[in-house]
Each structure stands twice: as C-alpha cells, then as structure tokens.
Amino acid sequence: MPPRLAVPAAGMTRRQFGRFAALGLATGAGMIATVAPATAQTAADYYAQARELAGDNPVLLALIAALTKGYSPPRPAAPAPQKIFDDLAVLSVGSVSCLAILTSGGIVLIDALNSAAEAESVIAGGLSSLGADPATIKYVVVTHGHGDHYGGAQYLAGRYGARVLMAPADWNLIAGVPGAPARDLDITNGQRLTLGATTIQLCYTPGHTPGTVSPIFPVTWEGTRHMAMSWGGTNPPAALVSLRTYLTSVLSFRNRTRRAGVDVEVSTHPFVDYGLERMQQLRTQPRGANPFVLGQAGMDTYMAVMEAMLRGRLADAAGTTAAAAEAVAGDSCC
Structure with missing residues (x-):
C-alpha cells in the first residue's frame, strides 16, 4: 500500500477560493505537503496523490491537467493588460503572456510573446495603457528557447535598447533560427x-528545454511585500532522461522557493494555473485578498503537485514502478 501524503484538510471551491486565497492552498498554518519516497509505487498512485493534494482547488486542478500526458493547451481570448500586483503587470495574448516587473530603475520583462508585432502592440502598447513607459524596458529575461517566449525579444532590443538574457544552453538551441x-x-x-x-x-530549471530558467522576484500588494515565482517551462518532455532532469529541477526549485519564502505563483501560460480566471477575479474585486497569493504552505503544495505528477510521468515513461523514478540524482537539490 503506497505511503500517504500530508494533505490539506479540505479543497476549496471556486467560490471559496477568493476568500481563502491569502491564506494559501494548504489549510492549517505551516502545513507542508510532500510526496514521500516510495518503493513499488505506480504511476497511477502518484497521479492519485496529486489529485488528493489538489482537492477541488481550481489552480491545482489546472496544473494537474497541464502536466497530464496528451494535454492540448486551449487558445483563450486575450485579456486586457492588467497589473496583478502594484509592481507586476501581465501582457497577454491569451495562451501565452509576458510578465512586466516594474522597478524604480525601469522595467524587466519575463518573456516576449510570439513576434515583433505582438511585442509592439501587446507589450509596448499594453505598458503604455497601464501608464508605464516602454522606453524604460531595460532587460528581457527569456525563460526558454521556444518562439512563443522569445519571439518579440529582438524587436524590444532594437526599439528600446533592452538587453536580452537567456541560459547558454538555450542560446545554443535557437542559434540560427529565423526570428530568434x-x-x-x-x-x-x-x-x-x-x-x-x-x-x-x-534559477536553472532544465527539462522543458536544456536551458529553462525560472525567476523568483519580490512584488507588493497594498503595501505588503511578497515573493513571487514563475515556473519557466511547463510541458514535460517525452524522453526518459529529460523527464529525470525535469523532476530534479522541480525538487531543486522547490527548495529554492522554500528558502526564499515564496508565497506567490504566476505563469506565462495562464491556462496552467487558472491565471486568466484569477485576473478576472482581480478586475471584479480589485481590493482585498489577491488570488495570486497562495501563502508559503500553499506554494509548497503547488510544488508538491508538480512533483507527484512528474514522478508519475517518469514511472509511466520507465514502464516500471516508481523505484526507478526515485533514483533521480539521489533527489539532490540546488
């Protein structure tokens, strides 16, 4: 019989979600959800553990769906540009977003959408509509080398002099690619x-691509400081060795988020984390509890769901029990 997890006392309904968002996904102060090491545990067991952790929480259910083999990403309509924190804006075409971190020294972008046209209209135009000057874009951090994340970066570099950052492995991945x-x-x-x-x-979190990077950064909401993270690349790879790398990245990044006190999650693919719906909630209820604030225990639950899903995917790919999944670099972190 597989070992059980530390599980939140109850899942939240969508109606309850707004009221409890600031308290975190895991009910009970300080509760830490973890996927316990196991022998002879099947992929189905891990998937069941992920669902048990999620309860009926829409954020975690969206994450489980996105990490499920064969998932087809939706193509939702583009939302209006929006500040989801005092110093963090989302500029989105619906299926993929750019995050704009608004600092006292200028703007740092996390990703750059699909193309120069989207960078001009959605990113620059969206910033202007929010009262931010796109001429102050200083850096574009590209989380990984896929065109829907770097497509507008060269336009932003040429138009505003922004410096573009990417991990060396993914610079190599896109070398010579048109539009890169x-x-x-x-x-x-x-x-x-x-x-x-x-x-x-x-932080390096390879697996989705060889050079995937996930940022951790401060944000403020109604004068309170929080720490946010954005997982750099969601769709798990098919190859067994890459899945092992991905799981090791989840374990490593989970420790980093704990040490940094991360209590906020936001994704550049908003279908992964119920992001568009949470943005809508903020538009209709602009003051009070921010639904992107999961709490530190809730953030750890989010990472625990990722871990369980990846262990299941790895066990599936290995065609064996999770004893193989457990042998991931000794579960070494950071």
Missing part, C-alpha cells in the same frame, strides 16, 4: 539581476 534574438547576455544559475531597488533571482 541575437545572442546577448548569458544567465548563470542562481544569478541575481538587480534593477533599481528590485533583485530577481534566475
């Missing part, structure tokens, strides 16, 4: 990028 930005700055693992009074930590 010219190689600029390399991201090193754990690098701290400071602009104005804001410091962003850039």
Whole structure:
C-alpha cells in the first residue's frame, strides 16, 4: 500500500477560493505537503496523490491537467493588460503572456510573446495603457528557447535598447533560427539581476528545454511585500532522461522557493494555473485578498503537485514502478 501524503484538510471551491486565497492552498498554518519516497509505487498512485493534494482547488486542478500526458493547451481570448500586483503587470495574448516587473530603475520583462508585432502592440502598447513607459524596458529575461517566449525579444532590443538574457544552453538551441534574438547576455544559475531597488533571482530549471530558467522576484500588494515565482517551462518532455532532469529541477526549485519564502505563483501560460480566471477575479474585486497569493504552505503544495505528477510521468515513461523514478540524482537539490 503506497505511503500517504500530508494533505490539506479540505479543497476549496471556486467560490471559496477568493476568500481563502491569502491564506494559501494548504489549510492549517505551516502545513507542508510532500510526496514521500516510495518503493513499488505506480504511476497511477502518484497521479492519485496529486489529485488528493489538489482537492477541488481550481489552480491545482489546472496544473494537474497541464502536466497530464496528451494535454492540448486551449487558445483563450486575450485579456486586457492588467497589473496583478502594484509592481507586476501581465501582457497577454491569451495562451501565452509576458510578465512586466516594474522597478524604480525601469522595467524587466519575463518573456516576449510570439513576434515583433505582438511585442509592439501587446507589450509596448499594453505598458503604455497601464501608464508605464516602454522606453524604460531595460532587460528581457527569456525563460526558454521556444518562439512563443522569445519571439518579440529582438524587436524590444532594437526599439528600446533592452538587453536580452537567456541560459547558454538555450542560446545554443535557437542559434540560427529565423526570428530568434541575437545572442546577448548569458544567465548563470542562481544569478541575481538587480534593477533599481528590485533583485530577481534566475534559477536553472532544465527539462522543458536544456536551458529553462525560472525567476523568483519580490512584488507588493497594498503595501505588503511578497515573493513571487514563475515556473519557466511547463510541458514535460517525452524522453526518459529529460523527464529525470525535469523532476530534479522541480525538487531543486522547490527548495529554492522554500528558502526564499515564496508565497506567490504566476505563469506565462495562464491556462496552467487558472491565471486568466484569477485576473478576472482581480478586475471584479480589485481590493482585498489577491488570488495570486497562495501563502508559503500553499506554494509548497503547488510544488508538491508538480512533483507527484512528474514522478508519475517518469514511472509511466520507465514502464516500471516508481523505484526507478526515485533514483533521480539521489533527489539532490540546488
């Protein structure tokens, strides 16, 4: 019989979600959800554990769906540009978004959408509509080398002089690809990028691509400081070795989020985390509990769901029990 997890006392309904968002996904102060090491545990067991952790919470259910083999991403309509924190804006075409971190020294973008046209209309135009000057874009952090994340980067570099950052492995991945930005700055693992009074930590989380990067950065809401994260690349790879790399990245990044006190999650693919719906909630209820604030225990539950789903995917790919999934670099972290 597989070992059980530490599970939130109850899942939240969508109606309850707004009221409890600031308290975190896991009910009970300090509760930490974890996927316990196991022998002879099947992929189905891990998937069941992920669902048990999720309860009926729409954020976690969306994450489970996105990590399920064969998932087909939706193509939702583009939302209006929106600040989801005092210093964080979402500029989106619906299926993929750019995050704009607004600092005292200028703007740092996380990703750059699909194309120069979207960078001009959605990113620059969206910033202007929110009262931010796109001419102050200083950096574009590209989380990984796929065109829907780097497509507008070269336009932003040429138009505003923004510096473009990517991990070396993914600079190599896109070398010579039409529409890719010219190689600029390399991201090193754990690098701290400071602009104005804001410091962003850039963490290697390979697996989705060889050079996927996930940022951790501060945000404020109604005068309260929080720490946010954005997982750099969601869709798990098919190859067994890449799945092992991905799971190791989840374990490593989970420890980083714990140490940094991360309590906010936001994705550049909003279908992964119920993001568009949470944006709509903020539009209709602009004050009070921010639904992107999961709490530190809730954030750990989010990462635990990722871990369970990846262990299941790995066990599936290995065609064996989770004893194989457990042998992932000794579960070494960071």
